[in-house]
Amino acid sequence: MKQHPVYLKMKEARLLPLYTATDLTYLPIVEKILVDHSLPLIEVTFRSDLAVAAIKQLSASGDLMVGAGTVKTKEQAVAAIENGAQFIVSPAIVPEVVLYCKEKNIPVFPGVATPGDLQRALELGLDVVKFFPADVYGGLKAIKALSGPYFEMSFVPTGGINKNNLAEYLSFDKILAVGGSFILSEDVVKEDNGEKASLILDELMKIK
């Protein structure tokens, strides 16, 4: 996995915007903001009925690397990949999702929080996992402790990451990128057609 283009792009970007679409009309603004900030990747969550349509729309130009998040079933993974998703993120280890993605050579980042989870991830042949919910499960301190025995793993923490703690997370070399809704959200884009969202990203790009 660590040579896969998705991994390399995440390593370069260091920020993984997590986006839930309830209105597709904002997607061109979202795409423009990301491209303008040289942050050409996004995780679209299955937290709304528009996830597949949003993945398809955001993938169309080829300018963004689009992934699917909150993937809890193989059916969701199949629909996401068929519509352009290049990586899959789950809140937990869902074996049928992991096995399907591996078969398709699509990077998959299941959520882990404990040594037991990491052991299962290792046995499934994974070397990059999401750490979720990062703040509740001990934050950077927990990731450092888990990295002792699970030294082969890289982590993408999400859940409670924000502009004040992201630099601390990113300072640890086992952290590939941090993810979260704080990077770009529909609620903020809606406020003024993306101006505020763009300013938030200006600031985050300086911190990371």
Ligand SMILES: O=C(O)C(=O)C[C@H](O)[C@H](O)COP(=O)(O)O
């Ligand atoms: O939906 C998923 O698949 C998840 O894994 C959960 C998200 O990563 C976190 O809920 C993001 O948390 P916030 O950035 O604090 O909003």
